[in-house]
Amino acid sequence: xxxxxxxxxxxxxxxxxxxxxxxxxxxxxxxxxxxxxxxxxxxxxxxxxxxxxxxxxxxxxxxxxxxxxxxxxxxxxxxxxxxxxxxxxxxxxxxxxxxxxxxxxxxxxxxxxxxxxxxxxxxxxxxxxxxxxxxxxxxxxxxxxxxxxxxxxxxxxxxxxxxxxxxxxxxxxxxxxxxxxxxxxxxxxxxxxxxxxxxxxxxxxxxxxxxxxxxxxxxxxxxxxxxxxxxxxxxxxxxxxxxxxxxxxxxxxxxxxxxxxxxxxxxxxxxxxxxxxxxxxxxxxxxxxxxxxxxxxxxxxxxxxxxxxxxxxxxxxxxxxxxxxxxxxxxxxxxxxxxxxxxxxxxxxxxxxxxxxxxxxxxxxxxxxxxxxxxxxxxxxxxxxxxxxxxxxxxxxxxxxxxxxxxxxxxxxxxxxxxxxxxxxxxxxxxxxxxxxxxxxxxxxxxxxxxxxxxxxxxxxxxxxxxxxxxxxxxxxxxxxxxxxxxxxxxxxxxxxxxxxxxxxxxxxxxxxxxxxxxxxxxxxxxxxxxxxxxxxxxxxxxxxxxxxxxxxxxxxxxxxxxxxxxxxxxxxxxxxxxxxxxxxxxxxxxxxxxxxxxxxxxxxxxxxxxxxxxxxxxxxxxxxxxxxxxxxxxxxxxxxxxxxxxxxxxxxxxxxxxxxxxxxxxxxxxxxxxxxxxxxxxxxxxxxxxxxxxxxxxxxxxxxxxxxxxxxxxxxxxxxxx
Ligand code: GLC
Numbered sequence: 001x002x003x004x005x006x007x008x009x010x011x012x013x014x015x016x017x018x019x020x021x022x023x024x025x026x027x028x029x030x031x032x033x034x035x036x037x038x039x040x041x042x043x044x045x046x047x048x049x050x051x052x053x054x055x056x057x058x059x060x061x062x063x064x065x066x067x068x069x070x071x072x073x074x075x076x077x078x079x080x081x082x083x084x085x086x087x088x089x090x091x092x093x094x095x096x097x098x099x100x101x102x103x104x105x106x107x108x109x110x111x112x113x114x115x116x117x118x119x120x121x122x123x124x125x126x127x128x129x130x131x132x133x134x135x136x137x138x139x140x141x142x143x144x145x146x147x148x149x150x151x152x153x154x155x156x157x158x159x160x161x162x163x164x165x166x167x168x169x170x171x172x173x174x175x176x177x178x179x180x181x182x183x184x185x186x187x188x189x190x191x192x193x194x195x196x197x198x199x200x201x202x203x204x205x206x207x208x209x210x211x212x213x214x215x216x217x218x219x220x221x222x223x224x225x226x227x228x229x230x231x232x233x234x235x236x237x238x239x240x241x242x243x244x245x246x247x248x249x250x251x252x253x254x255x256x257x258x259x260x261x262x263x264x265x266x267x268x269x270x271x272x273x274x275x276x277x278x279x280x281x282x283x284x285x286x287x288x289x290x291x292x293x294x295x296x297x298x299x300x301x302x303x304x305x306x307x308x309x310x311x312x313x314x315x316x317x318x319x320x321x322x323x324x325x326x327x328x329x330x331x332x333x334x335x336x337x338x339x340x341x342x343x344x345x346x347x348x349x350x351x352x353x354x355x356x357x358x359x360x361x362x363x364x365x366x367x368x369x370x371x372x373x374x375x376x377x378x379x380x381x382x383x384x385x386x387x388x389x390x391x392x393x394x395x396x397x398x399x400x401x402x403x404x405x406x407x408x409x410x411x412x413x414x415x416x417x418x419x420x421x422x423x424x425x426x427x428x429x430x431x432x433x434x435x436x437x438x439x440x441x442x443x444x445x446x447x448x449x450x451x452x453x454x455x456x457x458x459x460x461x462x463x464x465x466x467x468x469x470x471x472x473x474x475x476x477x478x479x480x481x482x483x484x485x486x487x488x489x490x491x492x493x494x495x496x497x498x499x500x501x502x503x504x505x506x507x508x509x510x511x512x513x514x515x516x517x518x519x520x521x522x523x524x525x526x527x528x529x530x531x532x533x534x535x536x537x538x539x540x541x542x543x544x545x546x547x548x549x550x551x552x553x554x555x556x557x558x559x560x561x562x563x564x565x566x567x568x569x570x571x572x573x574x575x576x577x578x579x580x581x582x583x584x585x586x587x588x589x590x591x592x593x594x595x596x597x598x599x600x601x602x603x604x605x606x607x608x609x610x611x612x613x614x615x616x617x618x619x620x621x622x623x624x625x626x627x628x629x630x631x632x633x634x635x636x637x638x639x640x641x642x643x644x645x646x647x648x649x650x651x652x653x654x655x656x657x658x659x660x661x662x663x664x665x666x667x668x669x670x671x672x673x674x675x676x677x678x679x680x681x682x683x684x685x686x687x688x689x690x691x692x693x694x695x696x697x698x699x700x701x702x703x704x705x706x707x708x709x710x711x712x713x714x715x716x717x718x719x720x721x722x723x
Contacts, residue, residue: 034063035069108365113154115157121382124427124540129389160192200358210246212266268297405553410451425517476517567602577661578662607665611643615673642675646668646669647670649709687703
């Protein structure tokens with residue numbers, strides 16, 4: 001009997017023994033709720049602090065009285081199947097012991113957590129790491145995250161997030177791989193392989209839960225949780241493929257998104273969860289709702305009440321209810337009243353039991369120990385990998401007159417509070433982070449023995465600093481709370497005080513280098529105009545400062561390329577490279593598609609990133625074959641030092657049954673070239689990867705009227721028609 005048949009047999013036998021209440025218990029995921037000397041929920045307490053109804057001091061005092069409540073009576077009664085947010089071996093094993101030894105059937109718990117970009121060894125936020133265009137690196141950092149998180153008792157991570165995001169106002173752009181669907185898919189597939197490893201039952205294997213299914217990044221106006229209204233063609237061409245790549249890579253769980261798609265919230269969207277995910281894609285893993293998302297279908301206006309929401313969700317194929325207790329409160333009566341067949345319930349329970357069997361939890365419910373946990377974090381190898389990931393995520397955006405790299409003896413005056421704030425380097429969703437583990441920019445410079453003077457935000461010190469320093473280094477951008485969930489921004493320029501600081505620095509007649517720390521694209525035209533050099537430094541995790549210093553001093557030649565477009569202004573959003581041409585593309589005439597008050601072009605395009613050396617492209621060819629098209633281009637390192645170049649291959653259909661993008665990324669290769677070295681890069685593009693949907697949703701894969709490009713970014717390319 002195959003492994004899967006054996007598991008399916010065990011699932012059937014277990015279902016036979018389970019009562020409806022125990023089945024419903026398996027579909028209930030609880031978070032550690034906080035109880036203390038306050039009557040409201042933790043979330044409400046946070047809101048009260050954020051909107052000033054209580055002071056930060058009062059909030060901290062109340063939190064001091066808080067302790068975690070795990071609803072242990074419910075657990076003993078078999079009414080909880082999973083927890084979200086348990087991040088230590090001691091608590092996990094204590095709760096697991098109750099489940100295994102004190103419940104009637106001893107079904108083990110499943111522990112899920114948001115291990116998004118590292119656990120204790122925090123690596124770059126996903127948007128940053130995506131700029132490495134490095135599938136192997138993405139898999140290795142995911143493997144590290146799994147080794148650390150499973151040591152802390154985590155069985156499943158709510159990651160990778162592969163929501164294509166074309167609107168920089170949306171704060172969650174920081175959590176994925178940017179605006180392109182191919183990159184998100186490759187990033188996600190690599191993460192799935194890294195998290196899950198070779199065998200899910202191994203102690204350091206962590207199930208991947210790909211999210212947020214689907215098209216959460218298409219929220220109207222870049223406002224989090226907002227509606228998503230897309231043609232079926234765009235949904236299938238520009239969003240679904242990134243999730244499918246993760247399913248094809250073996251992801252064992254999926255988290256439907258908060259948003260609706262064309263009026264049907266994903267949590268109750270049977271077309272998405274049963275037809276696309278399971279019937280079309282063959283997914284047989286588990287679906288788990290986003291936090292409270294089932295109950296929120298009432299607010300959406302698709303469910304009359306929680307009972308209606310629970311009924312719609314289970315029928316749509318939502319297996320596990322994260323923290324809304326809709327199933328816990330309503331499913332039993334729905335089954336008893338015959339509104340939900342027990343067979344439907346059994347299907348969902350089977351999906352949950354299956355992942356528990358695959359994780360080996362029935363044989364080995366305690367996959368970690370406090371002893372293992374003690375040795376697991378922040379090893380020298382972990383820090384070394386975190387440093388590599390940080391270096392490869394850095395994008396050099398400007399380097400006038402080759403002012404970078406700096407000489408070791410350069411006198412550097414540093415401005416900007418974030419330069420000295422280690423915690424800012426964790427970025428959003430760093431659940432296992434200890435901010436003090438991070439190396440700040442200032443520490444990184446000092447670790448290199450740099451001659452550095454720190455002035456914080458003290459504009460009045462600029463004249464003095466400019467007298468003694470050779471360069472003025474300004475750390476600008478946004479705080480880590482300004483991106484991530486519920487952090488959409490209508491204005492994505494720099495705050496006024498940063499612009500004033502920068503203008504004062506730019507007026508000081510010494511070269512100004514700007515290092516941006518941010519979790520989303522920012523509209524920074526004034527920086528690009530007046531700074532001598534601009535580095536996109538993102539939020540890079542525990543080794544951030546060391547990576548910045550190594551790039552600044554040229555120990556590392558930066559190779560990152562943007563996976564998002566940097567707008568000229570907030571008003572341009574959404575702005576992205578794979579846009580359509582319109583009938584009146586921009587130009588001199590008044591009557592073309594443009595703005596009266598803002599350029600049409602971005603400050604930095606998708607795929608953009610400089611190097612300390614220079615690469616040239618020539619001899620592009622595109623030859624049609626039965627399987628697809630073979631694209632070749634010759635790349636040379638024209639500079640004095642070696643470096644890595646991310647060679648990008650794009651295509652366009654000049655005429656088709658539906659208008660399409662002026663460029664679409666088809667493939668990429670990262671190559672290392674010594675000074676003076678030339679290499680031919682070959683892209684074998686498959687016909688089915690170049691297709692599109694016509695107005696009747698037929699998938700068209702002809703290769704007519706196509707132009708192929710290759711180059712160093714989405715704007716600077718060579719082009720040729722395939723013959
Ligand atoms: C949040 C997020 C989701 C996360 C979940 C569990 O609301 O939307 O990405 O995995 O809750 O923490």
